[in-house]
Amino acid sequence: MIIDITEIQDIHFFFRFESFKEVYRILWVFAPIFILVLGITISVLAIVWLEREISAGIQQRIGPEYTGPFGVLQALADGIKLLFKENLIPSRGDIRLFSIGPSISVISIIISYSVIPFGYNFVLSDLSIGVFLWIAISSIAPIGLLMSGYGSNNKYSFLGGLRAAAQSISYEIPLTLCVLSISLLSNSLSTVDIVDAQSKYGFWGWNLWRQPMGFVVFLISSLAECERLPFDLPEAEEELVAGYQTEYSGIKFGLFYVASYLNLLISSLFVTVLYLGGSNISIPYIFVSEFFEINKTYGVFVTIIGIFITLAKTYLLLFVSITTRWTLPRLRIDQLLNLGWKFLLPISLGNLLLTTSFQLFSL
Structure with missing residues (x-):
């Protein structure tokens, strides 16, 4: 019985291609969720910064200005501080x-x-x-x-x-x-x-x-x-x-x-x-x-x-x-x-x- 090596290689390539498609489908399922969560996180940071700036304007005082340009990283700094605080x-x-x-x-x-x-x-x-x-x-x-x-x-x-x-x-x-x-x-x-x-x-x-x-x-x-x-x-x-x-x-x-x-x-x-x-x-x-x-x-x-x-x-x-x-x-x-x-x-x-x-x- 003669075994064709090219057929074996084709079979291996087929299984590799099918496994790659399965991984791609799994990633495609989680990609929109990841994009949504990332967008929500950025939006929350922006809202926190806006609230501090608007409240400062209403109360006629200076809002966050030192943490990042115009204080935009203040919310991120607060989040990191809470992450490392004692629970x-x-x-x-x-x-x-x-x-x-x-x-x-x-x-x-x-x-x-x-x-x-x-x-x-x-x-x-x-x-x-x-x-x-x-x-x-x-x-x-x-x-x-x-x-x-x-x-x-x-x-x-x-x-x-x-x-x-x-x-x-x-x-x-x-x-x-x-x-x-x-x-x-x-x-x-x-x-x-x-x-x-x-x-x-x-x-x-x-x-x-x-x-x-x-x-x-x-x-x-x-x-x-x-x-x-x-x-x-x-x-x-x-x-x-x-x-x-x-x-x-x-x-x-x-x-x-x-x-x-x-x-x-x-x-x-x-x-x-x-x-x-x-x-x-x-x-x-x-x-x-x-x-x-x-x-x-x-x-x-x-x-x-x-x-x-x-x-x-x-x-x-x-x-x-x-x-x-x-x-x-x-x-x-x-x-x-x-x-x-x-x-x-x-x-x-x-x-x-x-x-x-x-x-x-x-x-």
């Missing part, structure tokens, strides 16, 4: 709950970024229930705060966790009702479909003009969900020392710090997607994908334009949120709950009923 654990606390709480808060928020359409055909996962996935996932974060407060074995921390849970429940319902109104107008729960439904008439097609009450309620509710001033009752320094963060130090405290800015960024992105047209260009009767439809080679260029438009709208909302934090005073806990249950909930419910009525009459 203290309460001697009588629940170590498992104390350690898991910050991770739950961060991971639940990061997952929500997977349904955000940053640009034309630039979304990690186009789910048919994208906006409801965000609402469901974001409701897990207060559970992590409650676990952290309980596991700290500190009355101030536990009260902060209870306030976080109560605040989240109070403002999730108006938030969900506003999302339902947008879904009725777009006939879809997909974030990509909601953006496409606002693309026909430029900025005149934004849901902002069709849902002005919903926009205001959603903006207020999203600020409350982010626990930003004037809604930072769970970590009020004057009342609860630092709330659920009282016993935390080192990298665990850093996770809470990152989670607050991640939550602020994802809320601003959803306001952009739901009410401000997302990645669509704001010039009436011009849609980015149709404007460059003549030549398909401009696909990357169209995506970059869409990302730029989305981030421009998002950072404008972030500027409003940061200015609000350094302008308005903190509410009392009874005022916060009354605003959610007695004011925002009836308005959002009435807005949903009006939207449903107009949709039925238009059929």
Whole structure:
């Protein structure tokens, strides 16, 4: 029996090629996730720097200026400092709950970024229930705060966790009702479909003009969900020392710090997607994908334009949120709950009923 050496070499080359394709597929699965996490990290560093600069301008003082050019590396320096700080654990606390709480808060928020359409055909996962996935996932974060407060074995921390849970429940319902109104107008729960439904008439097609009450309620509710001033009752320094963060130090405290800015960024992105047209260009009767439809080679260029438009709208909302934090005073806990249950909930419910009525009459 004669064995052809060339056939053996062909077989080895085939198996090598197949194994290379499998490695390439695995890398291709993780590459978008890595790019998304890297982009989110850079955005958080930029938001921290912007907040310090804007707050310094509002208070007429000098912001960070020595760490890097214009102080842009100050947030990175703070993160490195927290990474190497001693990680203290309460001697009588629940170590498992104390350690898991910050991770739950961060991971639940990061997952929500997977349904955000940053640009034309630039979304990690186009789910048919994208906006409801965000609402469901974001409701897990207060559970992590409650676990952290309980596991700290500190009355101030536990009260902060209870306030976080109560605040989240109070403002999730108006938030969900506003999302339902947008879904009725777009006939879809997909974030990509909601953006496409606002693309026909430029900025005149934004849901902002069709849902002005919903926009205001959603903006207020999203600020409350982010626990930003004037809604930072769970970590009020004057009342609860630092709330659920009282016993935390080192990298665990850093996770809470990152989670607050991640939550602020994802809320601003959803306001952009739901009410401000997302990645669509704001010039009436011009849609980015149709404007460059003549030549398909401009696909990357169209995506970059869409990302730029989305981030421009998002950072404008972030500027409003940061200015609000350094302008308005903190509410009392009874005022916060009354605003959610007695004011925002009836308005959002009435807005949903009006939207449903107009949709039925238009059929």
